[in-house]
Amino acid sequence: MSSVNQVYIAVIGAGGVGRHFLSQLSVLSHKVPNISLVLISRSTKSLRASHRTTPLSLETWEKDLEASTSPALTVDQTLKFLQELPDKRVLIDNTSSQDVADAYPAFLNHGISIVTPNKKAFSSTLDLWHSIHESSYRPYDPYLGRGLLYHESSVGAGLPIISTLKDLIDTGDTVRRIEGVFSGTMSFLFNNFAPVDGKGGKWSAEVRKAKEAGFTEPDPRDDLNGVDVARKLVILARLVGLQVQSTESFPVQSLIPVELEGAESGEVFMERLGEFDKQMDEVKNEAVLEGKVVRFVGSVDVGRRALKVGLEKLDKAHPIAGLEGSDNIVSFYTESAGGAVTAMGVTADLIKVIQRVS
Ligand SMILES: NC(=O)C1=CN([C@@H]2O[C@H](COP(=O)(O)OP(=O)(O)OC[C@H]3O[C@@H](n4cnc5c(N)ncnc54)[C@H](OP(=O)(O)O)[C@@H]3O)[C@@H](O)[C@H]2O)C=CC1
Ligand SMILES: N[C@@H](CC=O)C(=O)O
Ligand code: NA
Numbered sequence: 001m002s003s004v005n006q007v008y009i010a011v012i013g014a015g016g017v018g019r020h021f022l023s024q025l026s027v028l029s030h031k032v033p034n035i036s037l038v039l040i041s042r043s044t045k046s047l048r049a050s051h052r053t054t055p056l057s058l059e060t061w062e063k064d065l066e067a068s069t070s071p072a073l074t075v076d077q078t079l080k081f082l083q084e085l086p087d088k089r090v091l092i093d094n095t096s097s098q099d100v101a102d103a104y105p106a107f108l109n110h111g112i113s114i115v116t117p118n119k120k121a122f123s124s125t126l127d128l129w130h131s132i133h134e135s136s137y138r139p140y141d142p143y144l145g146r147g148l149l150y151h152e153s154s155v156g157a158g159l160p161i162i163s164t165l166k167d168l169i170d171t172g173d174t175v176r177r178i179e180g181v182f183s184g185t186m187s188f189l190f191n192n193f194a195p196v197d198g199k200g201g202k203w204s205a206e207v208r209k210a211k212e213a214g215f216t217e218p219d220p221r222d223d224l225n226g227v228d229v230a231r232k233l234v235i236l237a238r239l240v241g242l243q244v245q246s247t248e249s250f251p252v253q254s255l256i257p258v259e260l261e262g263a264e265s266g267e268v269f270m271e272r273l274g275e276f277d278k279q280m281d282e283v284k285n286e287a288v289l290e291g292k293v294v295r296f297v298g299s300v301d302v303g304r305r306a307l308k309v310g311l312e313k314l315d316k317a318h319p320i321a322g323l324e325g326s327d328n329i330v331s332f333y334t335e336s337a338g339g340a341v342t343a344m345g346v347t348a349d350l351i352k353v354i355q356r357v358s
Contacts, residue, residue, distance in 0.1 A: 006088065007035050007036065007090060009090050009092060010089070010090070011092045012097075012100055013042070013095035013097075014040055014065065015094065017094045022061060040056060041072050043072055044071070045069075046070050048081065089145075091112055093115075094118075095118060097120070104132045104149070105128075108149060111145035111146055111147050113146075115150045116150075116151050117154050119154045119155075122151060122231075123230075123234040123235050126238075136149035148355075154235055156232070159328055162236075170347075170348065171344035171347040173334045173335060175302055176302055177302060177332075179299040179330070180328065180331060181298075181327075185224075185326070187323055187326050188206075188213070191325065192209070193284065196321055203281070204270075210326075215326050224255040226296075227252065230252045252310065253309060259275075295311070295312055297310070
C-alpha cells in the first residue's frame, strides 16, 4: 500500500450517498488498482487501515465498520492521519457537516484533494468560500503535492452542472442568467401534484410518497423550506462571481405552512400537513386558470445580481413544466454563439489536459 502511485482515499459519511459511493468505489477499484481505501468514518465510529499495510476491504467495509470499536475521528485527527500518508490523498466528504466543511482549507493546504456533495462548504460564509478557493488554487508543491477540489454533486446530483458552468467561465463566456429546478424532492412533488395534464394528487399525499420513496431529506421540512435550493443557487451565483453573503440575502419562499413552522418533529409535521392541502390546491388552481402549471424554481439574474427561489407559474410548453420523476434541469443563458462555442469546447478540454499534466 505504500507505493508512490497509490491514491489514498478517506471517506467521511456512510449514509444514503456514502453507501452508494463505496459500492461504486468497489467497482472502480477493479479497473483502477492503485486505489487504497484508508478510512471510513461515521458520526459515532470509524475504521482505519494500518498505515502502509493493508487497505480496508471494499467488499466487507459495512460489516467491518459495524464491528469497529473505534470512535469517530475528529476533523483534526483525520487531517493528521492523512498527512502521515505519502502524496495523493483524497478526502471524500459525504456528510452535511459544517465542521468538516470548515476544515477544507486545511486539507487543501496540506495537498489533500477533496471530493464532496456537501453544500455547506460552498454556501455558508463568503469568507469560507474564498478561503476554500484560494487553497484549491495553490500551485503544485514538490513536498505536499496539490489538493484539487471537485464538488459536482453539490448542485444537481450527478448532472454535470458545475463542470459546465466552470467551463463556460474559464473559456471567457458571459453567463447572463441561470434558471432551473434544483431539488429532486421539489421536482417530484410538483410533477405529481400539478402535472401538465391537469390531474395530480393531494399535496400532503405526494409529500408522503416522496418521503417513502427516499427523495426527501429525513425531515421533509428541510426540502420544503426552500433552503436546500437556496444553497445550490448561492453556489452557482458565487461561481459566476457574485459575492452572495448567504442564503438569507435574497427571497426564498418556504412551502411550510406558518402554523406548522413550530411543529416539534418531522412526524407531527407530516401528520398535520393534510390540513393545509386546500392552500396548495388554491396555488395549483390559480395557475390552471391561466393555462399554466406551478413549479418550484430557482434563478440567478447575473446582471441585476438578483437571486430568487420560489413558486412560478409556467407555460405548459416550458422545459421545466415537462419534467418527470425527480429530475433536475438547469438552463444557462450565455453570450457566445457559433464557432466561439466550439472553440470553447476545445479550450475547456485543453484546460483539463494542462491540469492533469502539471
Ligand atoms: N441524498 C441525496 O440524494 C443527495 C444528497 N446530497 C448531499 O450529500 C450529503 C450526504 O447526504 P446523505 O447521504 O443523504 O445523508 P445521510 O444523513 O444519509 O448520511 C450522512 C452521513 O454522514 C455521517 N456524518 C455526519 N456528520 C459526521 C461527522 N461530523 N463525522 C463523521 N460522519 C458524519 C453520518 O453518520 P451516521 O451514519 O453515524 O449518522 C452519515 O453516515 C449531504 O451533504 C447531502 O446534502 C447531495 C445531493 C443529493
Ligand atoms: N434533498 C435534496 C437532495 C440533495 O441535495 C433534493 O431533493 O434534491
Ligand atoms: Na451536479
